[in-house]
Amino acid sequence: MAMLLKNDAARLKWRGFPVIDQALLDRVQKQAWFHRYPRGWPFLLFIIASITTAVSVMAIERADRQTRRVELDRNLTEIASALQRRATENIALLRAGAALFATQETVSAAQFRSFAEDLQGKGDLYGSLGMGWAPLVPVNRLSDLEQSVQRTERPDFLVYPRPDLSRRNAAPIVYLEPDDGTNRAAIGYDMLSEDIRRTAMERAMKLGKPVASGKVHLVQDVSSKQQTPGFLIYMPVIAPRSGGQVKGFVFSPFRAETFLESASELYRNNNIDVAVYDAAVEPEKLLAERHAEGSAGPQMERRIDLGSHTWVVVISDRKSGVLSTASRITLFFGALASLMVMAIGRLITRRAAEDRMVLEWLQSQAAIRNSLTRELNHRVKNTLANVLSIAALTRRRATDIDDFTESLTARIRALSATHDLLSQSDWTHAALGDVVRSELAPYMEGNESHVELSGPEILLAPNDAMSLGLAIHELATNAAKYGALSSSGGRIHVHWMLETPELAALDWREEGGPPVREPAKRGFGRDLIEKIVAHELKSEVDLRFKPEGVECRLKVPVRASREFALRNERK
Numbered sequence: 001m002a003m004l005l006k007n008d009a010a011r012l013k014w015r016g017f018p019v020i021d022q023a024l025l026d027r028v029q030k031q032a033w034f035h036r037y038p039r040g041w042p043f044l045l046f047i048i049a050s051i052t053t054a055v056s057v058m059a060i061e062r063a064d065r066q067t068r069r070v071e072l073d074r075n076l077t078e079i080a081s082a083l084q085r086r087a088t089e090n091i092a093l094l095r096a097g098a099a100l101f102a103t104q105e106t107v108s109a110a111q112f113r114s115f116a117e118d119l120q121g122k123g124d125l126y127g128s129l130g131m132g133w134a135p136l137v138p139v140n141r142l143s144d145l146e147q148s149v150q151r152t153e154r155p156d157f158l159v160y161p162r163p164d165l166s167r168r169n170a171a172p173i174v175y176l177e178p179d180d181g182t183n184r185a186a187i188g189y190d191m192l193s194e195d196i197r198r199t200a201m202e203r204a205m206k207l208g209k210p211v212a213s214g215k216v217h218l219v220q221d222v223s224s225k226q227q228t229p230g231f232l233i234y235m236p237v238i239a240p241r242s243g244g245q246v247k248g249f250v251f252s253p254f255r256a257e258t259f260l261e262s263a264s265e266l267y268r269n270n271n272i273d274v275a276v277y278d279a280a281v282e283p284e285k286l287l288a289e290r291h292a293e294g295s296a297g298p299q300m301e302r303r304i305d306l307g308s309h310t311w312v313v314v315i316s317d318r319k320s321g322v323l324s325t326a327s328r329i330t331l332f333f334g335a336l337a338s339l340m341v342m343a344i345g346r347l348i349t350r351r352a353a354e355d356r357m358v359l360e361w362l363q364s365q366a367a368i369r370n371s372l373t374r375e376l377n378h379r380v381k382n383t384l385a386n387v388l389s390i391a392a393l394t395r396r397r398a399t400d401i402d403d404f405t406e407s408l409t410a411r412i413r414a415l416s417a418t419h420d421l422l423s424q425s426d427w428t429h430a431a432l433g434d435v436v437r438s439e440l441a442p443y444m445e446g447n448e449s450h451v452e453l454s455g456p457e458i459l460l461a462p463n464d465a466m467s468l469g470l471a472i473h474e475l476a477t478n479a480a481k482y483g484a485l486s487s488s489g490g491r492i493h494v495h496w497m498l499e500t501p502e503l504a505a506l507d508w509r510e511e512g513g514p515p516v517r518e519p520a521k522r523g524f525g526r527d528l529i530e531k532i533v534a535h536e537l538k539s540e541v542d543l544r545f546k547p548e549g550v551e552c553r554l555k556v557p558v559r560a561s562r563e564f565a566l567r568n569e570r571k
Contacts, residue, residue: 042345049341053334057327064324065298072300072317075269080304080313082266083276086259087233087306089126090252091210093119094235097131097250101237107133107248109153109175116177127262128252129220130183132176134191135248139163139170149174154187161193171201171249173219186219186253197232203308204234205246212307215278215287218253229256229287231278233307256288264290277312287311292318430465432458432496432504432556439472440494443485450485455496458504461559467536468506468556474525475508475552483550484513490549503539504556510549518545 097115101107116131137145142159149157159172171192176183191197200213210233218230235250260276275289281301299316323331433455437444444451460468476485476492484490490513496506510516519526526543529552534541539555 039346039349041349042342045345046338046342049334049338053331053338056330056334057323060324060327060330064327068317069298069300071269072272072298072315075267075272075317076300076302076313076315078267078269079263079274079315080302082263083260083311083313084304084306085266086126086263087212090128090233090254091235091307093126093131094210094233094250094252098235098237101133101250102240102247107135107175112175113177113179127259128254129218129258130177130252132173132183132186132251132253133248134171134173134251136169136171136246139165139167142170142172145172145174157188159188159190161190163190163193167192176253182220185223189219191232191249191251200232200309201234201236201249204236204249207308208236208238208244210235210307212309214309215256215285218255220253221255230254231256231259231287231309260288260290271318273316273318275314277314279310279312281312281314429459429461432460432465432468432506435460435465435469436472436494436496436506439469440476440492443476443480443492450491452491452493454494455506456498458496458498458558460504460556464537464556464559467533468554471529471533471541471554472508474528475550478525478550479510479513482514483516484510487513489513498558499555502558504558506554506556508550508552508554510551513549515547516545516549517547 096119100115101112104111112133119131135145142163146157146159157174159170163170169192170190172188172190173186176186192201194216196214196216200211204211213232213234215229216231217227218232221227221230230253232251232253237247237250239245239247256276260274264270264274271292273289273291276287278285278287297317299314301312301314304311304313433453436453440451440453479485479490479492484492491511493509493511494506496504499505530541530543533554537554537556539557542553544551
């Protein structure tokens with residue numbers, strides 16, 4: 001389509017019918033109205049396609065979240081059941097021990113060790129640290145208990161911390177199997193001396209069934225630098241035919257992390273975060289936690305009963321990435337499709353914009369031709385008028401044909417020098433300093449010290465530059481004939497400045513030349529400067545003939561150079 005429009009445009013241009021260009025332009029405008037926004041429409045298509053992709057990904061992610069939440073609820077049920085199962089397994093062993101020891105008058109070390117080994121083996125069954133026996137002893141009979149244990153089992157057995165006489169009972173740990181280095185540190189500890197343990201034991205006596213304690217730090221871990229949270233399960237041993245009197249407690253101590261690790265063997269999904277809290281979800285109530293790899297997902301929590309004590313289980317699933325696999329695939333192909341749509345839209349709008357530019361270029365060529373013709377006529381008329389004026393004045397002042405020819409040639413060359421400067425800038429402007437330098441160039445070769453130039457960069461319109469060039473030429477010619485440039489010690493000072501944003505001033509001053517006297521009659525140079533130049537520049541010229549040298553002050557308007565708007569657009 002673009003090639004067809006270019007051929008039509010060339011044919012119309014050759015035939016000289018610029019008005020038809022508008023008809024073609026209107027036709028293209030109706031066919032491709034989006035050419036006004038060659039980049040906006042492709043971007044809009046990209047945004048629409050991207051929004052569609054984003055909505056699809058959001059829908060997939062919502063469905064994935066719902067699926068994960070259902071799966072998370074199932075996992076929470078499994079984990080809660082696993083924890084309760086591990087607690088139930090330990091409680092079953094404690095019930096068996098309580099049933100056995102309730103029938104015994106006393107519990108000997110050999111009997112307890114045999115029972116514990118038969119039920120728990122090495123003591124690490126079901127996540128516990130073993131099984132222990134703590135008799136309920138009146139405080140005033142602790143010494144008898146200590147002496148009995150010292151005679152039969154442990155010569156160093158002592159109850160600690162020593163109970164206050166105001167208390168009725170104590171529950172020191174007498175046996176704790178397996179009897180290894182860790183458990184041995186707890187032997188003799190009075191569990192009724194600590195509030196959380198005492199609360200659990202009193203509740204177990206009241207209910208007559210196993211009760212789990214709250215979060216405690218086990219006596220076994222007191223010597224270690226890092227005390228891990230733990231808990232205990234107490235089973236009261238009630239003597240038969242005693243009216244419910246409690247003989248003591250069979251108990252199991254647990255490290256919470258070990259207990260949770262043991263429970264993890266009973267559920268399938270290990271790619272989730274699990275945290276267990278004592279009664280409430282608070283940092284200081286945290287018992288144990290397990291972390292999985294990946295980014296955190298939604299959370300769920302559930303309260304469970306474990307040994308007549310409340311635990312809160314909090315879980316959150318983990319996934320390998322920010323988005324699901326289906327979302328990533330959708331996002332990839334959606335982005336690819338969005339880029340393709342944008343590229344196709346960009347190709348179409350660019351073709352429409354190119355067609356539009358072809359027609360606008362045809363229109364601009366016609367306007368440029370007309371404008372160039374008018375400007376050329378105007379400048380040729382101005383130049384010819386200047387030449388005619390110079391020729392007329394030169395003829396009236398010339399003494400013979402040679403003088404006329406020489407003067408006219410020099411002045412036309414001055415015009416030509418300014419023309420050259422304007423041609424270099426495509427007739428847009430000429431720098432004031434360049435105009436002065438071009439006219440004084442013949443007098444500066446090898447004698448630059450005779451001429452001193454100074455001033456800022458000031459741009460002049462073409463007609464003003466030509467008029468200033470003629471004035472400088474006349475001043476330089478007179479200085480070479482009669483003034484400072486006619487002697488080796490003469491100097492010329494030319495300084496220009498910007499008086500206002502619309503007006504520049506140029507000062508010409510000669511010194512070191514022959515004494516100057518004002519001429520008796522007006523010469524051509526003076527008429528040219530004071531009449532023609534002053535008229536063209538629309539300002540007065542201050543020309544003074546001082547004895548020490550000629551001084552002249554010219555004021556040049558700084559007018560914005562008139563340039564073709566269409567030509568600027570083409571550039």
